[in-house]
Amino acid sequence: MVNHALQVSAALADMQIFALEGSRPFGEAVVRHLGLALSAHEERGFEDGEHKARPLTGVRGRDVFVIHSLYGDATHSGNDKLCRLLFFIGALKDAAAGRVTAVVPYLAYARKDRKTQPRDPVTTRYVAALFEAVGSDAVVTMDVHNLAAFQNAFRCPTENLEANKLFVAHFAPALQKEDVVVVSPDAGGIKRAESFRQRLSHAIGKPVGAAFAEKHRSLGVVSGEMLVGEVDGRIALIIDDLISSGGTIARTARACRQRGAKKVIAAATHGLFMADAETVLADAALDGIVVVDTVPPFRLHAGPLKDKLIVLDSTALFAEAMRRMHEGGSVTDLLAGR
Incomplete structure (x- = not known):
């Protein structure tokens, strides 16, 4: 009988992973998934x-x-x-690394x-350069x-992992018997919300509604109160x-x-929680918030917002994407659930 652990180790023998200061806990979680x-x-x-910085x-x-x-x-x-990451990548290339991927x-x-x-x-284009x-x-x-701007800015290969898979796995078990509507907080996010809505509908085996909120931004001021779509009783x-x-999430929740x-309930990939977010999102209109661990919620203190916050682990998804890239597999299939 072939030892699967030995197979994995052999397959990843030429793979090296570094995690720079501040991202070490995230990196340690990623490599644990890879053994x-x-x-x-x-x-x-x-x-x-x-x-x-040097290897x-x-x-x-x-x-x-x-x-x-x-x-x-x-x-x-x-x-x-950003500067530290760029310099470290340069040092790796100067040290004759075969391929360097920034995660x-x-x-x-x-x-x-x-x-x-x-x-x-x-x-975005300057950062890509x-x-x-x-x-x-x-x-x-x-x-x-x-996504389109990101892909067009870079000439080197890029992969954009999606948190939708994590959000569906989190929400689906509790929504089997509920009437649900997925809401985009602005017209620009409709594609993202629609992708999630379709995945969630498939996961719970029933139709899920769609809605979006009006949003206008001018000189840093956000306005718009209209909501398109049926949310009553859902x-x-x-x-x-x-x-x-x-502000955008709180306005849409109200x-x-x-x-x-x-x-x-709000679900967003990156929880930056800047400025007065603790106060703004403590609004009683919002029952819960779910984010991913791409940014730790270190700015939040004990209180109403932190009490209704859930942080999802994305390290297994990153680990699998990295493994597939190393072995020549398909990240697209990974995001499609294959």
């Missing part, structure tokens, strides 16, 4: 604020993955994390993907704000790619309640 250990590296800061093990000819989620925290800004659960600047005012930057400049062979992320699931200040929703 591997993180490769050793050094990160060193200097008195003038500069830094260096402490040989990478020549190896298939290397570097895990680093680019959200700002108390230790490093998103800019600093970026949360990709900074993904929201600035188009010009909204005269002479605006298109920062930086990854390419240091020799990145591929970039893996989860639920970018605008459980409303608001689906979005991220929560920042929480609109659902005003139109008779039985219960309102």
Whole structure:
């Protein structure tokens, strides 16, 4: 009888995984799913604020993955994390790594993907150019704000993992006997919400309604109160790619309640919880919030918001995507459930 563990180890023998500072707990969880250990590296800061990072093990000819989620925290800004990741990828390429894949659960600047005012930057494209400049062979992320813009910005291969699979697995068991409607908080998120709605409907074996809220943004001010779709007497699931200040989610939750929703739950991939999000999302109109662990909810304190928050583990999904990339398998099939 063939030992499956030995088969897995042999198949992944040429794979090396690093996780930079701040993303180490996430990286450790990923490698546990693969039966591997993180490769050793050094990160060193200097008195003038500069830094260096280097692998402490040989990478020549190896298939290397570097895990680093680019959200700002108390230790490093998103800019600093991006710079550290780019320099480390450059060091790996200079050390003759065969292929280097950046695994970026949360990709900074993904929201600035188009010009909204005269002479605006298109920062997503600039970030893509930086990854390419240091020799990145591929970039893996989860639920970018605008998939088309992300794919068009990069010339190297990209993979966008979707949290829908995680959300469906979480919600489906409790919704078998409920009337449900999936709500997009704006017209731009309808495709994302529709993908989730179809998956959820298939999982629970019954129709799921669709709705979307009106949203206008001008000079940082968000407005719009109209809700299109039937929510009366149903459980409303608001689906979005991220929560920042929480204003969009709270406004949509109130609109659902005003139109008779039985219960309102928000699900968003990246929980940034900036500014007054704790206060805004403590609104009684919102019964619960579900996010993914691409960004730890470190900004939240004990209280009403944290009490209704659930964080889903995405590390197994990332691990499987990385394994398939290493072995030449299909990430598309993974997202389709195959």
